[in-house]
Amino acid sequence: MMQHDAMTFRNVSAGYKQRKVLDNVSFSVSEGEFVSLIGPNGCGKSTLLKTAAALLKPLSGKVELFGQDVQHIKPALRASLLGVVPQKIESPMAFTVDQIVMNGRISSMGRWGTPSSVDHDLVERSMIYTDVLDLRERFFTELSGGEQQRVALAMVLAQDPKIIMLDESISHLDINHRQEVLQILMNLNREKQMTILLVSHDLTLSAGISDRFLLMESGTLVKAGTPVEVLEPEVLSRVYNCDLHVQQDPYTGYLQVTGAIDSLRHRQKLNKSVHVIAGGGSGIELYRRLLIEGYEVTTGVLNRLDSDAEAARALNIPAMLEQPFSPVGSDAIAQALKMVADADAVILSQVPFGSGNLVNLTLAEAALNSGKPVFLADGITTRDYTEGKAALAFTTRLMQSGAKAWHSMSELMTHLQLYQNR
Amino acid sequence: MKRIKHSAVGADNSFTTQTRSRAGLRMLLFFAALMALLALSMLLGPSGIGIPDLESPSGSAILSLRFSRLLMGMMTGAALSASGVVFQALLRNPLAEPYVLGVSGGAGLGATLTILAGTGVVASFSLPVVAFLSAVVTLMVVYGIASQGSTGQPSVYSLILSGVIVSSICSSIIMFLVSTASVEGMHNVIWWMLGSLQPVSAGQQLLSAALLFGALAGIWLLSPRLNALALGREMAHYQGLHADLVIVIGLLFATLLAAIAVSLSGMIGFVGLIVPHVMRAIFGPDHRKLVPLAALGGGVFLVVCDAVARTLLAPVEIPVGVVTALAGGPFFLIILQRRMKQAWIA
Numbered sequence: 001m002m003q004h005d006a007m008t009f010r011n012v013s014a015g016y017k018q019r020k021v022l023d024n025v026s027f028s029v030s031e032g033e034f035v036s037l038i039g040p041n042g043c044g045k046s047t048l049l050k051t052a053a054a055l056l057k058p059l060s061g062k063v064e065l066f067g068q069d070v071q072h073i074k075p076a077l078r079a080s081l082l083g084v085v086p087q088k089i090e091s092p093m094a095f096t097v098d099q100i101v102m103n104g105r106i107s108s109m110g111r112w113g114t115p116s117s118v119d120h121d122l123v124e125r126s127m128i129y130t131d132v133l134d135l136r137e138r139f140f141t142e143l144s145g146g147e148q149q150r151v152a153l154a155m156v157l158a159q160d161p162k163i164i165m166l167d168e169s170i171s172h173l174d175i176n177h178r179q180e181v182l183q184i185l186m187n188l189n190r191e192k193q194m195t196i197l198l199v200s201h202d203l204t205l206s207a208g209i210s211d212r213f214l215l216m217e218s219g220t221l222v223k224a225g226t227p228v229e230v231l232e233p234e235v236l237s238r239v240y241n242c243d244l245h246v247q248q249d250p251y252t253g254y255l256q257v258t259g260a261i262d263s264l265r266h267r268q269k270l271n272k273s274v275h276v277i278a279g280g281g282s283g284i285e286l287y288r289r290l291l292i293e294g295y296e297v298t299t300g301v302l303n304r305l306d307s308d309a310e311a312a313r314a315l316n317i318p319a320m321l322e323q324p325f326s327p328v329g330s331d332a333i334a335q336a337l338k339m340v341a342d343a344d345a346v347i348l349s350q351v352p353f354g355s356g357n358l359v360n361l362t363l364a365e366a367a368l369n370s371g372k373p374v375f376l377a378d379g380i381t382t383r384d385y386t387e388g389k390a391a392l393a394f395t396t397r398l399m400q401s402g403a404k405a406w407h408s409m410s411e412l413m414t415h416l417q418l419y420q421n422r
Numbered sequence: 423m424k425r426i427k428h429s430a431v432g433a434d435n436s437f438t439t440q441t442r443s444r445a446g447l448r449m450l451l452f453f454a455a456l457m458a459l460l461a462l463s464m465l466l467g468p469s470g471i472g473i474p475d476l477e478s479p480s481g482s483a484i485l486s487l488r489f490s491r492l493l494m495g496m497m498t499g500a501a502l503s504a505s506g507v508v509f510q511a512l513l514r515n516p517l518a519e520p521y522v523l524g525v526s527g528g529a530g531l532g533a534t535l536t537i538l539a540g541t542g543v544v545a546s547f548s549l550p551v552v553a554f555l556s557a558v559v560t561l562m563v564v565y566g567i568a569s570q571g572s573t574g575q576p577s578v579y580s581l582i583l584s585g586v587i588v589s590s591i592c593s594s595i596i597m598f599l600v601s602t603a604s605v606e607g608m609h610n611v612i613w614w615m616l617g618s619l620q621p622v623s624a625g626q627q628l629l630s631a632a633l634l635f636g637a638l639a640g641i642w643l644l645s646p647r648l649n650a651l652a653l654g655r656e657m658a659h660y661q662g663l664h665a666d667l668v669i670v671i672g673l674l675f676a677t678l679l680a681a682i683a684v685s686l687s688g689m690i691g692f693v694g695l696i697v698p699h700v701m702r703a704i705f706g707p708d709h710r711k712l713v714p715l716a717a718l719g720g721g722v723f724l725v726v727c728d729a730v731a732r733t734l735l736a737p738v739e740i741p742v743g744v745v746t747a748l749a750g751g752p753f754f755l756i757i758l759q760r761r762m763k764q765a766w767i768a
Contacts, residue, residue, distance in 0.1 A: 055659050079662025086660075089653050092514045093707035099649065106650045107662025113646025113710055159661060 006031045006195040012061035014051040021047040023219040032193040036206035039216030045199045076107035083161035085169045098136040104158030126157035146177030163195040171201045203257040270294040275343035282349040283308040298339040301332045327356035348376045352383040353391035361394045373419045374403040456722045463729035468736030494619040495725035501683040503720020506694035508676035511648040520680035520694035523585035527592030528560025529553040529684040550685035557681035616741035617688035619728045640675045645709035692746040703761040
């Protein structure tokens with residue numbers, strides 16, 4: 001079935017007197033779609049929203065809402081088709097929350113501004129939907145940022161629009177309020193078939209909830225399509241002018257866009273690689289520090305769901321993984337041995353040993369045998385839970401064959417540098 | 423997420439239409455106080471305190487004079503106060519007042535020219551008319567300057583700025599004219615600028631009353647939209663208002679009110695700035711209530727101030743503009759301090 005177009009841009013150029021901001025933009029959003037509009041700061045996202053809401057007149061081309069030219073739609077009708085949640089609303093006077101939300105009905109109320117029972121119903125319904133009913137007698141100016149944003153959303157919902165556009169209104173909320181507002185938006189989208197256009201800076205978050213992405217770069221639409229189609233590392237890295245990675249979460253299938261850590265990682269490449277034997281969270285600080293110092297890092301064998309395994313995934317560190325809560329098997333060890341073969345050194349973190357992961361010490365042994373430096377965290381006796389203190393015996397043997405002990409992080413880094421300079 | 427039962431919520435609007443008995447009581451007290459103050463002002467005057475002897479012709483003349491000053495005060499105070507409410511809402515600025523767009527400067531210049539030039543040729547009747555017309559011309563000039571270089575609607579900031587500039591230019595010209603004027607002319611100009619509720623001619627009063635009611639009704643019609651505009655022009659636009667149109671019409675009506683007030687009574691300060699704040703602090707910022715309440719409150723406030731001004735040092739009359747700030751200032755300061763949170767963002 002053909003879906004109706006809720007919003008259509010036809011070759012729209014728009015902007016200000018001297019400066020064209022949007023350049024020949026064309027796209028359409030279908031009714032009931034959840035679309036994220038992304039792009040770097042200053043690429044024209046806000047201008048696009050203003051043009052869509054007829055706050056700016058296009059220099060050429062036209063914007064249609066449900067097939068009608070938005071410039072020719074009466075303001076009251078336009079408000080019933082399209083609601084806009086701005087980045088932030090500021091009320092200079094002490095309006096209460098219900099007075100603010102009632103503003104959403106302003107263009108539907110009669111000349112005297114007396115709300116009808118329909119107006120009251122819609123106001124209440126949207127306050128319930130956004131969970132601000134309890135705040136209705138509070139002053140808007142006294143609310144927290146998250147509460148204000150929910151009230152703003154309630155106000156726009158009270159307009160009862162068919163499309164809602166949000167201009168980065170969730171990006172400065174803390175994580176739980178962001179989740180909450182997104183949850184509301186998703187419900188509106190799924191239950192009421194409301195069309196949603198979200199201007200977003202959180203690519204990962206948007207990827208999880210959007211049907212489609214629109215990617216903008218300096219006033220033009222670069223790409224439109226599903227999150228998978230648009231979130232291509234090469235395109236993103238060029239548009240955002242920094243190194244970006246896109247990974248698919250192995251468990252949820254969601255796309256993740258990361259950048260900061262990787263750029264840190266490439267700060268000063270040493271072309272030295274270190275394999276870390278860790279587990280139970282003992283590796284996190286090691287990974288971080290080694291990456292900052294410029295080492296390539298591999299790790300394993302770790303159990304999936306182990307906090308070190310999660311950290312390795314987040315930091316984009318290659319890791320050899322075993323099933324959760326299972327002893328490390330021979331296949332995994334064989335794979336990990338290949339990692340060790342490629343590494344210049346092996347580091348053992350302050351990982352506790354049991355019968356399940358004792359076999360990881362054979363990795364250190366292999367490294368020693370091929371003449372590579374091995375560094376063992378000291379104090380193994382307190383972390384040895386194997387029967388007959390097998391780990392202690394093993395490490396003592398390793399020390400005798402030339403492994404070095406390390407106590408503090410700075411000590412370890414000094415050791416590493418010495419070997420590296422040799 | 424809470425599921426919404428449409429019927430249950432829709433059945434009664436218990437949440438948003440809750441009657442607020444405290445607000446009702448406050449309103450009742452307010453009206454009682456207004457009536458009492460109006461009655462009190464009828465009892466005060468330079469001829470003595472109390473109801474004058476109505477049997478004697480002088481007594482009834484005194485009473486009718488007091489009544490016409492009451493009307494003058496009501497009109498001027500209502501115009502200034504309602505105008506202040508609109509300016510503060512549209513410019514979203516707590517310092518906005520009726521004279522912010524240069525009305526006082528323009529009207530003052532017109533009046534000064536009339537007073538200094540008017541030796542019989544220009545009758546006293548024309549002074550208010552000239553003041554009114556020059557106020558309107560000033561607004562047009564200010565608006566024109568502010569619109570330069572912007573597409574369509576000038577911004578609030580450029581409006582305020584050009585208002586201040588035009589006002590300063592007018593003031594400078596007035597000062598130059600006054601400095602070169604005769605002692606008598608200087609005296610007249612200064613007295614006019616201090617403001618006074620000396621009744622103007624009946625024709626003038628009638629015309630002013632008609633314009634005043636028109637402008638107040640217009641502003642009251644705009645008042646629901648003023649609520650939306652308090653969140654800014656963009657938000658009002660998104661909510662389906664002709665935001666630019668509402669702003670322009672609102673500014674015109676508010677300036678018209680200020681011009682009416684200036685033409686009636688000269689330049690009386692303080693009322694248009696503070697009374698809106700006090701009314702907002704007491705009754706909240708909803709403009710549907712605020713506009714009529716501020717008009718009433720401003721009117722009665724000015725009537726009382728005038729009664730004090732003409733009685734305190736009788737037979738000398740203190741300029742009413744002096745009394746508004748001197749007597750009203752501390753009183754309103756107390757109210758505002760106690761209810762600061764409701765008045766404006768604290």
